[in-house]
Amino acid sequence: MILLSIVLVLGISTIFWSLAGLVRLVGERWWRVRELSRRASGWIHLQFGGKAPIPRRARHRSKGVRIYPSNVAVLVAAHNEALVIKETILAASALVPRRNIHVISDMSTDDTAAIARAAGVKVLELEPNRGKAGALAAGIAHFDLCKRFKVVMLLDADTRPTPDYLETGLPLFSDPTVVAVAGRAKSIMSPPPPTAMGRFLVAYRERLYIVVQLLLKYGQASRGANVVSIVPGFASMYRTSALAKIEVLAPGLVIEDFNMTFEIHAKKLGRIAFHPGAAVAYTQDPDNLKDYIKQVRRWILGFWQTVRRHGLQFSKFWFVLGLYIVELVASCIFFVLLVPAFLLSSVAAVEVWIFGNRSDVFVFLSGVLRPQDVLIGVFLPDLVLTVLAAVSMRSPRFLLLAPLFPFMRILDAVICLQVLPKAYSSRSSGVWVSPVRRVQRTPQGINVPERSVVRTG
The missing domain is CATH 3.90.550.10 (Spore Coat Polysaccharide Biosynthesis Protein SpsA; Chain A)
Structure with missing residues (x-):
């Protein structure tokens, strides 16, 4: 159960494409070092052996047509x-x-x-x-x-x-x-x-x-x-x-x-x-x-x-998309059932260990989703994602919010499953209403006009 939880929390797609991204990163770093070395030497290797100087105009030329x-x-x-x-x-x-x-x-x-x-x-x-x-x-x-x-x-x-x-x-x-x-x-x-x-x-x-x-x-x-x-x-x-x-x-x-x-x-x-x-x-x-x-x-x-x-x-x-859809639906079902299953398992555990009810049903239910299963299978894998965000953003404050993020994933899962039938039973006009905008300073240091927040639309 713990292994299944970890897979559903992190996602097979996330694990696979993270490895693919790591391979890409190593390849790009290697290519960059190789190109810098070649350009610094001013020589290129010929296809059938030997080497020749890089033409001056070609040293900084990108393949394809440059777009300005x-x-x-x-x-x-x-x-x-x-x-x-x-x-x-x-x-x-x-x-x-x-x-x-x-x-x-x-x-x-x-x-x-x-x-x-x-x-x-x-x-x-x-x-x-x-x-x-x-x-x-x-x-x-x-x-x-x-x-x-x-x-x-x-x-x-x-x-x-x-x-x-x-x-x-x-x-x-x-x-x-x-x-x-x-x-x-x-x-x-x-x-x-x-x-x-x-x-x-x-x-x-x-x-x-x-x-x-x-x-x-x-x-x-x-x-x-x-x-x-x-x-x-x-x-x-x-x-x-x-x-x-x-x-x-x-x-x-x-x-x-x-x-x-x-x-x-x-x-x-x-x-x-x-x-x-x-x-x-x-x-x-x-x-x-x-x-x-x-x-x-x-x-x-x-x-x-x-x-x-x-x-x-x-x-x-479409093959990759199909696998992702299966994984997405399975993950959403897992998160939607997470809280009810944990509560049911906890109640069964109370019946077994406090009230001494040793019936097969209660013994089984008490072991379905124990607190340690939730901690190791849900919160710790999700914490890994938060640590990545904290390191990427160089902001440890993400770690303070880590215990609450799994509950947002439950909310997202509920929304995902809720709207799925609507996609096949109704059509949208595309007409939009803008959300609330807040006054702020942009990352480029540009001051937004000082007006109170208003709701548009």
Whole structure:
């Protein structure tokens, strides 16, 4: 039981792709050392023996065609984001010329469109509300982005890309087979949310980002694998030659990023690149339980809806996806039953050891899920993930919250199983309502206008 618990808590996929990521890391380090040595010597080894000097112009040349920031369009879909849109535009304008920034105001009833126009970027106002996917599709078509640019960067209205986002992300397109670069998500942690619950939720979300991106996605994006299941829509890039072939607006889906990623695999458009040190951006995560549940429900429903839409096909990606779905459902069932099973086992143990009831049923139930089983099989494996987050973030405060994180996984599991039937019994319009935004200083040191927190939408 303990071994099964450990596997379900950590996940077979996490273990496997962590090992794949470790192999990739070693390979990249070895290649980097080799290339530095070759460039320092100024010589290259010939295919059939001997060596020759590296041509001066070739020493710093990347394979493929280099893409410059001027070739990148930024596309922001926004619905009632007056509180944050100005700072998002300011952050994006540090990466590309403002004429390259396009804001789609999806039936905003606040000053989103006016603020964007005053900032000097291109603006398209839509009515009625089309949802994020509809807004993105309308913006791509209206501004003819796939013909005018080589790369389109999708940016959420509350996202803050780092100043070196393009400097680190664009070189991944030097491989001509790469059609999308998945941005690395980080939570905006400073200043912290005003409530203890808010700080806990943001810390848990940051831990999730670290686990998914470092232990799963890094290995999945290896050249020989290419089985990344999501290019997050908050801050990622698409080569326009591939974007033109993606059905961005798929009917009946609540979110677009899973579907766009599945489209890449289904249509065999190319590779999805991801590196933890490239294309980094910060996002504002929910800091109250209501918005957290709403966002998680929307994400998971979007995943199940996308699986429903595409089905399982015969390919490496869908084989990996199928195994992950089996593991996901099993893990969710385990976490949902964890508390009832522990309570039932504890009651049976009380009957056996205190009241002396030695019936076979109570003896069996008392050993199903003992306290030491929960500690070793659930809390300690989950603690390993928290230690990884603490080391990665260089923040020991994650360890103080470690005992509470498994309870959030129970909540996530309940939501996952709850929305699964809805993905097959109902369709979504895609119409959105923005969550609560909080006033803060961005990671780049930009001051957000001093206004009280408001609820938009």
